[in-house]
Amino acid sequence: MDAKTFWKNFSLGKELNVAGGFIFNGLKAFDSLENFTQEDGIFEFFYNTSVGIERLLKVVVILIEHSDTIDQEEFERGLITHNHLDLLRRISKKHNCGLSNLHNEFLELLSNFYKTMRYDRYTLNSIHSHDKERVGLVTFLEKHLRTKIDYENMLVTPNGWRFKKFIGKVVGKISEVLYNLVESEASAQNIYTYELPSDSKASIIFLGKKYNFFDDDIVWKELIIYLINTDDRSGIFDFIREIQPLNFEPELVNEYLNVFKSDLKKHSYIYEVEEYYQDINDKKKRFEMLELLSNPNVFFNYDEDDYRCEED
Template identity: 35%
Template sequence: MDQLWKYKNFNMVIELDIAGEFIYNGIREFCRLKYISNEGPTFVSLYNMAVGIECLEKIVYVLWALDDEVDETKFEKELITHSHTGLRDRIKEVLKIHNENIEFSKQENALFELLRGFYNTARYMRFNIDGDWDKEIELICTFLKSDSNYVEINTEFSYGSCIEVNENVKKLFGRTLKSIAVKYYKLVIKGSSKNQTYTNELRSHSKASKIFYSQEKSLIKDQDNEYLAVKELLIYLRNSKDKTSFLKYVDEIEALGFDPANLITYLSNIIRGIIPQELVDEAEELYEELDKPYDREKLISLFAEENVMFEFPAQKECTEIINNVIEHNLATEEEIKRLEDLYDYVEDEDICNLIIETKSLLNLDIQEREEKIKEIKYVLNNEGYAECFLNEIKS
């Protein structure tokens, strides 16, 4: 297999996944901001955006610039750069050779400048004794002013200036970042076709797929869709009348006495992926009031764990009742009532059928009942329920 083909196909498809992860994490962190400041969250958001776009540019450059005529050592050195604008311009030049073109808007070019300035200069400023500790704020202001609709709203705090992250600011970042990502991804698709590689393919349900496959025009809209889905799930958990073994497990746990006045604040943060420290502190205080906090912690630890068989207790009880019916050759009304109560929580088609068959025993004569019991007993033994739930059922 040709080494360059492997490089473009396998290495670059992993890099594409990585680029999407960084871009997603960057816009995710940005959506959590209430104010742009010189604090950690702003830095992390810009860092992720910068690394993601830089990585994406290098993938495009590899697919369009690297061929058998290129000096590989020299080419690899060309990739050792953090200049978003420099990579943008190199890509434009190499595309001309292939009769392709890419153009960026005023806002898109301004974002390139922001990311280049942040990654190469601003992120180091506070390590300089005479450095500008608000450099990223200055860069962001310049980017925001590239949009004629932007209205500057600055707030002065004791530790520096802040920019309010209103809906217009979010939309500008989300729309511009998405547009750049889409334009480059289209070149990845074309470059993959040109090189006969599969570089453009993404893992389903990955963060990268949410960036590059989404039909939304703004990454903010994608985030809003995620928030909406989580809100709907929380409302479902609160109001659902469905009967499942997991919901039964949850319903049987006594709730802690959280202060309902804090609920909206807690949920507002959780929707955006933030676990507020106030929530953690309140939970710790409530646990201190419990007689057996360790037992409750073990109980709660199973909540929403995918590998837990929440239906196991219901299945086990049903199997024990059915086995008792077989041994006594008789089904009582109490046993049938209990099987009916457990039916919705079993979640196993064969056991559900056994429950139905066991219920039917009440309406059969002696001979029919004996035949039906033999059938039920056969299923219990041959489908593994005897071994799983009862250890041993006498034949």
């Protein structure tokens, strides 16, 4: 295999996996938004999504445009761009991508974010419009969903399922179209750029075509229901039941559940847990016991009379 074929087969394959990871992280950032007051979360959504789709576009461009006869250095210089629509236009010279004005408008929003918005607050003039990415996102959502989003008054608009489903469909359509072009172009060249690790974020996006986290929420909620209600016996169940629970507030359980979907929510309860730990005499032993839970190298043996845990 010559160097150029190796490049398009393996290096671009890794790049495809990276691009899918960024897109996944962008959608996860949007899913984690409680409302549209959270400028840092909106920035995170735009940043990851813009980088992921840009890199995906460039994989397609390379597979379409590259040949043995072109000037390699000049070709590589032509890839130094953050204009998503320009990259799409290069692809559209060969393929009718079937993207609508809605998708083009979103790609333009990503380009504007990456080229200008992400640097705006480094300038003094930003004091006059310091939240361009939020305004851009809200304007986009209000226009296409024909709604009004409030992020300044007391009753702010929550980031509900309607918004998450819409953004998932927009990002998902773009991702699906571009991945299909990667697959078709690579297949025509008898290379395997489109292959992805089965346990990767990219495979969830490109192969699983999952663009929201509704199913993920169902999984952890069903697991909690099972764990709380089951009378099943096993080594790990007996081990967990030996650990004295902390005195969390029962009326706050519905709020506590949010820690399963948000790293920030986990962090927000650290100080509460630390307070409860003040009443624990042997913290070291408790830490050692907690460390065994979810450790893939630990197996809990069980029989009706005894159980023990073993670590590989």
